[in-house]
Amino acid sequence: MSELKDLMKKKLGFGCMRLPVLDGEQDRIDDQTFCEMIDSYMEQGFQYFDTAYPYHKEQSEEAVRRCLVERYDRDRFFLADKMPVWLVKSETDYEPIFQRQLERCGVDYFDFYLLHALDKDRILTIEANGGFEFAKKIKADGRAKHIGFSFHDSADVLDETLSRHPEIEFVQLQINYYDWESDIVQSRKCYETAVKYGIPVIVMEPVKGGTLANLIGRSAEVLKELDEQASFASYAIRFAASLDQVMLVLSGMSTKEQLADNTSYMKDFVPLSDKEKHAIVRVREELDKLPTIPCTSCQYCVDGCPKKIVIPDVFSAYNMSVQFGVNAISRGKYHDAVTDHGKASDCIRCGKCEGHCPQHLPIRDLLVDAARTFEQL
Template sequence: MQYRNFTKDNIKVSALGFGCMRFPILDNDSSKIDEEKTIEMLRYAIDNGVNYIDTAYNYHQGNSEYVVGKALKDGYRKKVYLATKLPVWKVESYNDFNELLDEQLKKLDTDYIDFYLMHALNKERWDKIKKIGVLKFADEVKKSGKVKYIGFSFHDELDVFKEIIDSYDWDFCQIQLNYVDRDYQAGEEGLKYAYNKGISVVIMEPIKGGKLANPSEEIKSIWNLYEEKRTPAEWALRWVLNHREVSVVLSGMNNIEQVKENIKTVSNAKANSLSEEELKLIDKVTDVYNEKIKVGCTGCEYCLPCEQGVSIPDIFQIYNDLYAFGTEENSKKAYSSFIEKGIDASKCIECGRCEAACPQNIEIIKYLKDAHKILTK
């Protein structure tokens, strides 16, 4: 495993972090985690050098932290740095900060959290929790020992990111970055801005929620132009890790094969190791994707549950797949099953709650209409 420096204390963290948002599930229900497979995967990763485990209060509809806590029993807790996130949208008073943290410590069955993040900050959430006293809370929990290091994850525009970075002596931050989303939200400029301020950076969505791992034949043909054969996921991870400013890249792995592949990839994906030829090839693939992808959904599920039952991320996935991956027959077949179940886009009443919750700031209502029109043709 490759290790990189993290925080001003230069902690050695594995360049690959295990993202705990996409565990294997049962009955196609994201709240029902397959605990046996998940614990096996997590412990295999740890046994093979992964020491950064990233979960959150709301992952798997609130159940990820419980399962991570179980996986870290039998001595595994001491082998890792554990990261989780404060659900800032649930905070209405100062006491809520401490109550939520204590709840998370209990769910994770641990006395402390190594890396604690303010989750999914945007301008509105940042302004709200700042007024409630989040920076005082950050100082207090570090002094108490319940939290070792404080950071935030981010979903908004670059200027907001810079404002937050400049507002506190953060230990680290977490941003979205992949070769398709170079200028999206904080992007590469935000990465360099934080790094130059001495703030370590964790990268989420390096494979864009798995989207970049299953390309069309057109994109496969571009990858195959390179002499050394690599999987699409490997290309995506290597592009992110080529940035010297990146300390950890998170991958939401959901089977043991992905774990093994990513560990192998990250072991030698050093900073500044990609050649000019490799970078140009990645640029070419980026151009093709940008032309084809219709909706920038990562499947984070922040828009759920929809009160009308609309399966928003799943609709966008099959809609994007139709264009980016050429799956017209399968996408339309899948959407027919959504209609039968009453979870299709026609059930949307345009209340706008999903758009308010979306960290990607997607015009969900508009794209649901577009998707319904195309998928029912």
């Protein structure tokens, strides 16, 4: 499928999940700034925009219509959208949802269309209710030029799915240098599975939600020693773009400054040098040295918690604060972990969680650390 990769003159895609907003409200897109960012992006030869049904509380698709579709000829850009498979209850739901997306975006076809956020359970569900058949149908009738899916599960599940569905033309994977050897995200293993099937890869989360743009301590010094002027984000995006099977790297850009930085090094993309690759390995090693909680996210501790604390998610936010600092990103991750669930400080020290932990972690004491970090106790 090299012809699909050849479509991409530039390897940087504009992710429309973190658009500029007004007054911090995610459903109020700053159209003026978005238009200016689109103009700058397009003027430099970039073409690919990625949106989805739920982004910005279902406002991203309409912002794309206002700021992109109504201002540029349709053949000037590639537009990707995604089927929210979690909303589908039966095979008759696909068509009305898809039609709504076409209308929201103001187009009569998508260049790239994905089944959104697949994992093992969702794959089994949509295989049963006709999701893959719907994707083939809209490709056959021209309403989707290319079909694929975005994926969040193990490499084994990806392998099984691609073997059953040769109609899939590309996959969207979470790839970044931090998660490259992760047992949970499995960036490298998933990428290698795509290579095995000759499937082009679109990369999402190359900067891991912004965390790799906010290095601190020795990991930051390693990259600054290479180039004092280069942004930390540039190494993360170029790491993903340097992979042979990657046809595009998405970046969710919220400001004109982020756009200017990304386009500055992706306009005339140069793959990472051996020296830069070695430095990134050192950054990973420095991050691994930090005293993070060795939680494997097995979830065994969660079910019996009387305060309904999602302990692995709290620990994930804490680990992020250790490696990247207590900032808006790590605080946001903690907020997400405790929304509709117990806070770290809600722990009553009953010890049920520790009895279930295969890693024998002192969970009660670690929750005190997390509360002190994020709740300012």
